[in-house]
Every structure is written in structure tokens, then in C-alpha cells.
Amino acid sequence: MDDIRKKAKELLENKTVQVVIGYGKGSGEEARAIFVRDAAKTDQLIFDETCLQNLAVYILKHEVKHLGKIAIVATSSVLRSIMILASEQQLKDGDLVVLGITSDGKYIDLPNFKAIEDYLATLNVSITDKEKELLKMIDAMTMEERWAWWQNEFSKCFKCYACRSACPMCYCPKCTTDSNQPQWIPVASHQLGNMEWHLMRAMHLAGRCINCGECAKACPMDIPLNLLTYKMIDEMNANFGVTVGMKPDAVFALSTFKNEDKENFIR
Amino acid sequence: MSEKNLYLPYSMIIEKVTEEAPFVKTFRLKFENEKEANNFSFKTGQFGEYSVFGEGESTFCIASSPTKKGYIECTFRQAGRVTTALSNLEEGNTIGFRGPYGNIFPIDDWKGKSLLFIAGGIALPPMRSVIWNCLDLRENFKDVTIIYGARSVADLVYKQELRDWEERPDVKMVTTVDPGGETPDWNGEVGFVPTILEKTAPSSKDTIAIVCGPPIMIKYTFPVLEKLGFSDDNIYTTLENRMKCGFGKCGRCNVGKVFVCKDGPVFTLTQLKQLPAEY
Amino acid sequence: MEIEKKLLKKASLEKLFEKLKADGKKMYAPVKKDKLVNFALVDTFGEICDDYILTVKSAKSVAFPKIEKIVDYEHSKNSSKAIDIDVSNFPEVVLWGVRPCDAVGFDSLDAIFTWDYKDNIYLARLEKTSIISFSCFKSDNNCFCTSVNGNPGGTKGSDILLTKISNGDYLVEIITEKGKQIIAKAPELFEAAPTEEKDKNLTNVPIKFNVKDITENSAKFFENDLWVEQSLRCIGCGACAFVCPTCACFDIQDESAGKNGTRLRLWDSCCFSLFTMHTSGHNPREVQSQRWRQRIMHKFSYMPERLNVVGCIGCGRCSRACPVDMNISEHLINLAEEVKK
Structure with missing residues (x-):
């Protein structure tokens, strides 16, 4: 952690960046995002097991960008998010300074996208056994049971859109759900409106979600939205052999056609 | 419970549609229910919520004068979902209307004074109501000057009324279009409204100035008025913020502690200067 | 109205619930479902959760639901018509297990929904709602009612406030006319007020x-x-x-x-x-x-x-x-x- 603080201090002192996005002490058990703009305050940066948020959500935030060039304390979730943002032309190499950090808090020097890509290749980013278990539980349900299960979960939703807001991949300036000409998705948070919203979001994240789990964690009603996105990751792996968020110039499976693409969806 | 449903609109029949300019239309609306028509009254400056069922509601001022009885008019530009749906309607169709809401132009206080109306583009409608209201009570006021500008000749709204005002001996009418917006046969002024205002140089003595227009026009018009000697208390304008309810509940239109729907839409420059710049 | 105090025995709480339920009232109370405690329509006393600081969602949806019909309409190309909402058939509701802060919350909603223009839909729902609050015996670091003129045993906004005393019985404070009417449904359940001080049974929320x-x-x-x-x-x-x-x-x-x-x-x-x-x-x-x-x-x-x-x-x-x-x-x-x- 001292390395990160030192590096952050240096970057702010020599004005390479104007803000360091990192973790600081929160009001409760979990750390919170902090935005250090003063080299003297870099000792507020912390890193431990309470630092969970995927900070990449702030990279494209208008108000944060406005502060100037960004350095970001980057866990593997942040790094993978950066790879997606780069692949989607939202970030160029050198747009930000990446302060890589291992899960046990060691600083890793990642000067460019290539270094990030090489580092990510050394990590195991497959979904965890616990996540696999959850998927199994859903898969074991009959169609009717599954429908009922999700209806129950979606019935808790009140459309606060915390799932969308917490997601680094949900950066569209105008979300499909906010479009009213035509009104694709009902605004009201009733059964249909909730279901259409969550299915639309899951589909939009298929092949883009890096499984950081922010959507589920953000949900004040504890809807396990990550199960939808886990499932998508599983499907992407099975159908296209793709692990998303591993390189800065990825081509998205669902927006590309290849001759060898499976056609098993045609029935 | 004796209270009425605040959200229940009147049914209004579109009696007449006037194409004012590209994408700009005026509807003349008549109450479907005669009793409602008789109980209805409004004052100049007030606004309403106009609705197309299935699409939603949209907020605009009442563009006709309260002195014109038996109908109300609204002028709107086709821009969002509701105004697009409104644009597709025809004479004889029914729409919903709630109102009137908001405060008024205090024309009773203006008795005996001269009036200077300055409007730009699609912002003439809120002013048209007060212009006609004052012209219908012409003996109450001294000089009446109207300065109206639009981007181009085609964008001028109320073309017939502009001519009517032009021809009236008791109105000084100045019409202008932005440079490049003139046609070969255009015989009005060419220039931006603030420039033409400065050129026209109306007297500020015992005069009330009413300004409605796009933010950029307003921004450059106030300094000219100040130069001409108008005090902030004698300059009136209207604010437009996004609204849903129209009566101080939905929480959208407030500028600081001031709710445009209840405290406005009419404000003096003195009042405006006390507001935070969140409009 | 002066607050009247009574005692409700621990065992009588369920009876009070049953009486109100039998009276045809819709009973909304805190229920624990999938780890979260929220107000829900309950059929039996046993469903009610009593070990919670606060529900995740507030109680406001009883009078201000996330979706409220305000106008019905019919529309076709040549005619359209708005139809008023019948507020007279809104259900009689008892909000059971509200915290004193939540009860005060209705004051703010009232202020907004009656500011010059009276919102008849909100008012009709509220009029049919009786609020039975329970004083707070637990709080956490996020609680700060005492900093905004509130109090873990505050009576404002409630029709009846119950405070659990040391032996598990309840001190009952009857605050409004509506509260009185509720007590009148089962007068036999209520006894003379206990002497035990209310405050010592409340959680401490620092200012x-x-x-x-x-x-x-x-x-x-x-x-x-x-x-x-x-x-x-x-x-x-x-x-x-x-x-x-x-x-x-x-x-x-x-x-x-x-x-x-x-x-x-x-x-x-x-x-x-x-x-x-x-x-x-x-x-x-x-x-x-x-x-x-x-x-x-x-x-x-x-x-x-x-x-x-x-x-x-x-x-x-x-x-x-x-x-x-x-x-x-x-x-x-x-x-x-x-x-x-």
C-alpha cells in the first residue's frame, strides 16, 4: 500500500495527474471511493479486504473527468473494465494512469494497455465455484420454477437504477430505458416494466460484463442481478469461447459474425 | 373527501389548427363541457398541462388573452414525444388540459405606463397573451412597443398578427430576423434582438419591459435594457423549467426555494437576480 | 388531544392484531423475506418480524405507492376521455410496526401533498390508514432522529405508540382520535397504564x-x-x-x-x-x-x-x-x- 501512496503522491506532485481515484475509509465496514487531488492527502488511500467497489465506474463520469487526468487504483475488476472501455473506444492508451494492485495489496506497474493485458493473462478470472453453484441451482429449475423465481426477485425492484449506475459498462449517455420515442420499456416499476428492464440490461451486458458483481451489490433490495450476468458469461464461454475484458482491442462476440459461430440457437 | 382530482384534465376540442412556422402550430381549444367552460377563467401569464392520452402531458403557457372569451390557445414546437403526438392531431380531435397554473403578469399595476415587449423565436406565445390583453385594454397604457425577432422569416410565428400589430397606429412594431435569415422581399429589420433593441432605443421613462426569449437572447437583452435606464423592478420575464404536476409537488421546476410552477413563471429581473443560476 | 396511556399485556398484542384483522382492515407489517425486512400485507400475526431496526423501504408507499393511478382514460382517433379515479374504495389499512421516525415522515409528505393544492388521492389513502408505531429499542450508527427533532419514542405522527417495557408488556400511548377508535375495537385488552418509565426502554440515539x-x-x-x-x-x-x-x-x-x-x-x-x-x-x-x-x-x-x-x-x-x-x-x-x- 505504501507503494501506491508514494506513487500517487508523485503523480500529483509532478502534475502528471490531477486526481487519484482510490479507496479510503468508509463510514461503515466497507471502504469507499475517494478522489485525492492533493499530494498531501495521499495517506488517506487504503487497501484491504474491505475495498470492494469497482472504481472503474468513475472513469467516464463527467464530474470526475472534469477534474483532469486520472490515476486509478486498479484491482483486476478495474483492469478488466478498462479493457472493455478501451475495446469500445471509450479510452485510449495513456488516457489514464493505472495503479495496479494485487488482491493482497501489492503495487504492480502497468504502464500501458499491453502490460495490463499481459498481467490479466496471468490471472484466473473464471467464475468461482460458488457462482457455478448458483448457476446450477437456477439451471436445475424447470422453466416454470425459474420464471416464478425471477418474478419474485423482480417484484422487489423499484427502478432506482442503482444496478445501472454502479456498472462501469453502463455508460450510455442515454439509456434505452430512458428513451421515450419510442418507449421501448415501460417506465413504471411493475412486473412487466421491471422484467423488461432487467432482461434488456442483461442482454446489453452479455459479452461485456466482466463479473465484478457491482449491480447485485448496489441493489438496495438485494436482487441477485449478478446471476443474470454470470449466466451470460457462462453462455459466452460456452458458445464463443470468449472471456471478456482480457484485452484492449477485443471484438464483441454478439456484434460480430464469424463463419464458425454456432447456429444452435436456430430451432 | 371533497377535494377534486388535481390530475384530471378537462376535455378540449381542437377547434382550429394554425401552422405558424416549420414545426410550430397553434391550437384553438374549446371546452367539450359547457359548464366547465363557464367556470373556467385564467389570467395572462398562466400556463397549463396539455395532454395526448397514451403519450403524456406537456407544459406550455396559455397563448391567448383572457379578454378573448370562449376558447384558449396554445402554440408549441414539435420537439418531444407529446408535442409530436399533438402535431399529428387534427381539428375536431380531443386533448386533455389542466390549469391554469402559476402567477400572472401584473397588468393592473402597469396602468398608466408605457409597455415594451421584447420577444424572440418561439417565446412570443407567452407574450402574445399579455400583448393582446393590454391591447384589448389599450386605454390603460401609454406607448406600446413590440420588438420581435426570429432566426429567419419562416420562423416568425403569428405572421398575421404581426401584420395586424404593424398596421395599428397605437403600436410601434419592430420585426427583425437574424442576419442571413432574411428573404429578398423582407422589409423588416435584420439583426439580433438586443442590437435592434439598442437601435430602437425606446424610452425607459414610466415604461415596463417584458422580455421572453431563448436564454442567449435574454442574457444579452438585459444589459441593453439596463443601459436604456430600465430598473430591475420594471423588467419582467418568464422562466421555463421542466414540470410534471404544475402545482408544486413533483419537485422538478424549483430554482432554489422558488418553484417556477407556483411562484412563477413570471418574474421581475429583481427576483431573478436573487435566484441561484439553476434555470 | 391529550395522550392517554394504557397497558397492553404481551399476550394481548396478537389479540389486538387479530381483532383489527377481523374488522376487515388490511394489515401491513414488517416481514422478513429473503433476508430483508419490509412492510408487507400480512395474514397472520406470526408472519410479523419484530427484530429489526428499520425496514429497508419506508412506510410511505401506503399513502404514496411507487405506482399510483391518477387518471384513467379512453382514447381513439376521434375521441378521448379522461375518467376520474374512485378514491372511495381505497382499503382501510393498519400500518403495524412503524418506527416513530417513519410516522413523522408522513408530516413531510402531507406538507408537500397539501401545499395549496390538495392531492385527493394521497389524502384519501392516508385518511384510511391508521398508524400503530413501536418505539425503538435498537438503533445503529446511521440513525440520527434526535438530530432532526425526533426521538426513538416520539409520538408525533402515530395514532398509537407501543413501547415494550422490561417485563415484555407494552406501554400504550393513544395519540389521536383514530387511535382511540382502534382501542375501542378491543377495549377489554387494555389495562391501567404501567408505572415504569418509558424512556429507560428506548434506545439512545446521540445528537x-x-x-x-x-x-x-x-x-x-x-x-x-x-x-x-x-x-x-x-x-x-x-x-x-x-x-x-x-x-x-x-x-x-x-x-x-x-x-x-x-x-x-x-x-x-x-x-x-x-x-x-x-x-x-x-x-x-x-x-x-x-x-x-x-x-x-x-x-x-x-x-x-x-x-x-x-x-x-x-x-x-x-x-x-x-x-x-x-x-x-x-x-x-x-x-x-x-x-x-
Whole structure:
């Protein structure tokens, strides 16, 4: 952690960046995002097991960008998010300074996208056994049971859109759900409106979600939205052999056609 | 419970549609229910919520004068979902209307004074109501000057009324279009409204100035008025913020502690200067 | 009305519930489902959860639901017609297990929904609602009712307040006429008031700031770097507003099915970037710091000044619900300190 603080201090002192996005002490058990703009305050940066948020959500935030060039304390979730943002032309190499950090808090020097890509290749980013278990539980349900299960979960939703807001991949300036000409998705948070919203979001994240789990964690009603996105990751792996968020110039499976693409969806 | 449903609109029949300019239309609306028509009254400056069922509601001022009885008019530009749906309607169709809401132009206080109306583009409608209201009570006021500008000749709204005002001996009418917006046969002024205002140089003595227009026009018009000697208390304008309810509940239109729907839409420059710049 | 005090034996609580239920009232009470405690329609006393600090969502939805029909309509090409909502058939509701802060929350909603224009739909729902509150014997760091004129055993806003005393029985405070009517449904259950002091059975919620420092000085900090500082990590969702007992901002949307449809009032939030956006694309509250300021100022400046009520009851729900730890009491303490600078 001292390395990160030192590096952050240096970057702010020599004005390479104007803000360091990192973790600081929160009001409760979990750390919170902090935005250090003063080299003297870099000792507020912390890193431990309470630092969970995927900070990449702030990279494209208008108000944060406005502060100037960004350095970001980057866990593997942040790094993978950066790879997606780069692949989607939202970030160029050198747009930000990446302060890589291992899960046990060691600083890793990642000067460019290539270094990030090489580092990510050394990590195991497959979904965890616990996540696999959850998927199994859903898969074991009959169609009717599954429908009922999700209806129950979606019935808790009140459309606060915390799932969308917490997601680094949900950066569209105008979300499909906010479009009213035509009104694709009902605004009201009733059964249909909730279901259409969550299915639309899951589909939009298929092949883009890096499984950081922010959507589920953000949900004040504890809807396990990550199960939808886990499932998508599983499907992407099975159908296209793709692990998303591993390189800065990825081509998205669902927006590309290849001759060898499976056609098993045609029935 | 004796209270009425605040959200229940009147049914209004579109009696007449006037194409004012590209994408700009005026509807003349008549109450479907005669009793409602008789109980209805409004004052100049007030606004309403106009609705197309299935699409939603949209907020605009009442563009006709309260002195014109038996109908109300609204002028709107086709821009969002509701105004697009409104644009597709025809004479004889029914729409919903709630109102009137908001405060008024205090024309009773203006008795005996001269009036200077300055409007730009699609912002003439809120002013048209007060212009006609004052012209219908012409003996109450001294000089009446109207300065109206639009981007181009085609964008001028109320073309017939502009001519009517032009021809009236008791109105000084100045019409202008932005440079490049003139046609070969255009015989009005060419220039931006603030420039033409400065050129026209109306007297500020015992005069009330009413300004409605796009933010950029307003921004450059106030300094000219100040130069001409108008005090902030004698300059009136209207604010437009996004609204849903129209009566101080939905929480959208407030500028600081001031709710445009209840405290406005009419404000003096003195009042405006006390507001935070969140409009 | 002077508050009347009684005793309700522990064993009689269920009987009171049964009486009210048998009277045909819809009983809404805290229920634990999938780990979260929230108000839900309950059939049996056994479903009610009594071990909770606060429900995740507030009790406001009983009078201000997330979706409310405000107008029905019929429309076709040549005719359209609005149809009024029949508010007379709204159900008689008992809100059971409300916390004293939540009960006060209805004051803020009342102030908004009756500000000159009286919202008959909200009022009709509220009129049919009786509030049976239970004093707080537990609290957490997010609670700050005592900083906003509240109290874990406060009677304001409730029809009846029950406080559990040391032997497990309840001290009953009958606060309103509605409360009296409820007691009258089962007078046999109530006995002479206990002598035990109420206060010693309440949780202690320390005062974190003086609310007047904020409400009376708000003009001083409208323009202040604090708003940017505080809101940088805000991600602009509506979680805070939707769990809040006093947030009343709403949207209006039409939903049609064929030639019939309904106009709906839906919860909305000032923290959403599109909330104030004009059709032209101009947005008076363009950045999150302005939207965050609006949220705080609305509750602590505009509402006190215009409606004579503080728009926050100190339940701390927003802090608990926030995905990014926008802790409201911490921010309010900062504001109160700012004033003293």
C-alpha cells in the first residue's frame, strides 16, 4: 500500500495527474471511493479486504473527468473494465494512469494497455465455484420454477437504477430505458416494466460484463442481478469461447459474425 | 373527501389548427363541457398541462388573452414525444388540459405606463397573451412597443398578427430576423434582438419591459435594457423549467426555494437576480 | 388531544392484531423475506418480524405507492376521455410496526401533498390508514432522529405508540382520535397504564448536529465546494430517494392497452441526471453536485422555509441503501461545521 501512496503522491506532485481515484475509509465496514487531488492527502488511500467497489465506474463520469487526468487504483475488476472501455473506444492508451494492485495489496506497474493485458493473462478470472453453484441451482429449475423465481426477485425492484449506475459498462449517455420515442420499456416499476428492464440490461451486458458483481451489490433490495450476468458469461464461454475484458482491442462476440459461430440457437 | 382530482384534465376540442412556422402550430381549444367552460377563467401569464392520452402531458403557457372569451390557445414546437403526438392531431380531435397554473403578469399595476415587449423565436406565445390583453385594454397604457425577432422569416410565428400589430397606429412594431435569415422581399429589420433593441432605443421613462426569449437572447437583452435606464423592478420575464404536476409537488421546476410552477413563471429581473443560476 | 396511556399485556398484542384483522382492515407489517425486512400485507400475526431496526423501504408507499393511478382514460382517433379515479374504495389499512421516525415522515409528505393544492388521492389513502408505531429499542450508527427533532419514542405522527417495557408488556400511548377508535375495537385488552418509565426502554440515539445550524444558514452554503467534494463518489442512482420516507418527487407517465389506459404517478428522484432535463437538452442541474445539493437543500432549506417542516426524519435509510456510502449524517455534520467557520 505504501507503494501506491508514494506513487500517487508523485503523480500529483509532478502534475502528471490531477486526481487519484482510490479507496479510503468508509463510514461503515466497507471502504469507499475517494478522489485525492492533493499530494498531501495521499495517506488517506487504503487497501484491504474491505475495498470492494469497482472504481472503474468513475472513469467516464463527467464530474470526475472534469477534474483532469486520472490515476486509478486498479484491482483486476478495474483492469478488466478498462479493457472493455478501451475495446469500445471509450479510452485510449495513456488516457489514464493505472495503479495496479494485487488482491493482497501489492503495487504492480502497468504502464500501458499491453502490460495490463499481459498481467490479466496471468490471472484466473473464471467464475468461482460458488457462482457455478448458483448457476446450477437456477439451471436445475424447470422453466416454470425459474420464471416464478425471477418474478419474485423482480417484484422487489423499484427502478432506482442503482444496478445501472454502479456498472462501469453502463455508460450510455442515454439509456434505452430512458428513451421515450419510442418507449421501448415501460417506465413504471411493475412486473412487466421491471422484467423488461432487467432482461434488456442483461442482454446489453452479455459479452461485456466482466463479473465484478457491482449491480447485485448496489441493489438496495438485494436482487441477485449478478446471476443474470454470470449466466451470460457462462453462455459466452460456452458458445464463443470468449472471456471478456482480457484485452484492449477485443471484438464483441454478439456484434460480430464469424463463419464458425454456432447456429444452435436456430430451432 | 371533497377535494377534486388535481390530475384530471378537462376535455378540449381542437377547434382550429394554425401552422405558424416549420414545426410550430397553434391550437384553438374549446371546452367539450359547457359548464366547465363557464367556470373556467385564467389570467395572462398562466400556463397549463396539455395532454395526448397514451403519450403524456406537456407544459406550455396559455397563448391567448383572457379578454378573448370562449376558447384558449396554445402554440408549441414539435420537439418531444407529446408535442409530436399533438402535431399529428387534427381539428375536431380531443386533448386533455389542466390549469391554469402559476402567477400572472401584473397588468393592473402597469396602468398608466408605457409597455415594451421584447420577444424572440418561439417565446412570443407567452407574450402574445399579455400583448393582446393590454391591447384589448389599450386605454390603460401609454406607448406600446413590440420588438420581435426570429432566426429567419419562416420562423416568425403569428405572421398575421404581426401584420395586424404593424398596421395599428397605437403600436410601434419592430420585426427583425437574424442576419442571413432574411428573404429578398423582407422589409423588416435584420439583426439580433438586443442590437435592434439598442437601435430602437425606446424610452425607459414610466415604461415596463417584458422580455421572453431563448436564454442567449435574454442574457444579452438585459444589459441593453439596463443601459436604456430600465430598473430591475420594471423588467419582467418568464422562466421555463421542466414540470410534471404544475402545482408544486413533483419537485422538478424549483430554482432554489422558488418553484417556477407556483411562484412563477413570471418574474421581475429583481427576483431573478436573487435566484441561484439553476434555470 | 391529550395522550392517554394504557397497558397492553404481551399476550394481548396478537389479540389486538387479530381483532383489527377481523374488522376487515388490511394489515401491513414488517416481514422478513429473503433476508430483508419490509412492510408487507400480512395474514397472520406470526408472519410479523419484530427484530429489526428499520425496514429497508419506508412506510410511505401506503399513502404514496411507487405506482399510483391518477387518471384513467379512453382514447381513439376521434375521441378521448379522461375518467376520474374512485378514491372511495381505497382499503382501510393498519400500518403495524412503524418506527416513530417513519410516522413523522408522513408530516413531510402531507406538507408537500397539501401545499395549496390538495392531492385527493394521497389524502384519501392516508385518511384510511391508521398508524400503530413501536418505539425503538435498537438503533445503529446511521440513525440520527434526535438530530432532526425526533426521538426513538416520539409520538408525533402515530395514532398509537407501543413501547415494550422490561417485563415484555407494552406501554400504550393513544395519540389521536383514530387511535382511540382502534382501542375501542378491543377495549377489554387494555389495562391501567404501567408505572415504569418509558424512556429507560428506548434506545439512545446521540445528537450528531444541530439542525438549526443548517436550516437557518442554508443561504450561506449554496455556493460551496462541499457539494462537489461530497458528491464525487455519488453515482446518481435513486436508491436514497426511493427508500426515503419523505422524498415525494414523482414522474407522470401514460400506459395504454388498446383504447384504454391509465395515467400513472411514479416515484422519481432528483439525483437522476434526466430529472430536470429540458426537451432541448438544456439541463438546469447539469452535474451531480447540483443534484446532490438539491437533495439536501430541498430537505433542509426549501422545505423548512416554504412548508415549515424539515424534510428529513433521521432514519438513515438512504445511508444504508447507498451503494457508494453517501452517508447523510456525515454530510450534514460537515454542513453544520461549515456554518461555524
